[in-house]
Amino acid sequence: MEFTHFNEDGRAHMVNVDEKNDTKRVAIAIGSIKMKKETVDLIKNGKIKKGDVLSVAQVAGIMGAKRTSDLIPMCHNIFITGADIKFEINEDEIKIQATVSTVGKTGVEMEALTAVSTSALTIYDMCKAVDKDMEIGNITLIKKTGGKSGEYIKK
Template sequence: MEEFSHIGKDGKANMVDVGNKTPQIREAKAYGIIKLEPRTIELIQENALKKGDVLTIAEIAGIQAAKRTSDLIPLCHTLQITKVDVKCDLIKTGVQVNTRVKCIGQTGVEMEALTAASIALLTIYDMCKAVDKSMTISNITLKEKTKTDLK
């Protein structure tokens, strides 16, 4: 059975030491959906919600969240992120969010990609809550993670 890397021999929380790992180009992609009422989708399309441009604000929130992940999740390492993409697209049933986070480092950026997707979705929820009481956030998923040796 594989051991948890964030738990020490004494059973206490442990931040993993990645100091001896070779830096690599690391990238992660995540995804999530928020289901909305048809009228809410129309309001977003028309940019008619009182709080402003929902999709743009959610994308900015996702970028900010990726950069602050280690402040939110206690055992995450602070990373030198080189790129964050957050794309919010209207779909028939709501909004889908796709994120991509990249860094050069000794540990992956999965948590940053997932955090970006989560916060983008929560931002949409916050901006639409006055007009839509049936919103559902779902399918927050890591789609891909890669690491490539530096050349």
């Protein structure tokens, strides 16, 4: 496998994607934040003093997707055509799913992963006054489509 993220001097550089074709690309990432059952109940009942936790986390995730290239040094600044964050509330955790799409020369895997991470961090920030034992984890890419490498689905 040829590594393309290094220049002729062996230093990191942003990969040139000029020659790649524009294709529709979609990435889906998931993650979770574990917390006390009481914290989940506070979120569900709108009792967290900082506000509507999931609404704020949803907006934060979308903003995170849009700002990924500002956070990840070699990530291309791309035009995102869509971003959505969904939550599944369980007894002692909230699962997060981010779907990000674009039409372009490079994929949106990093944007989807950043969206999940930003959503989870926002939930943590908004709930840390009542639960410092929360754990963010299991952040992973589960699907991507488009581009030269085609479709990937995590097994």
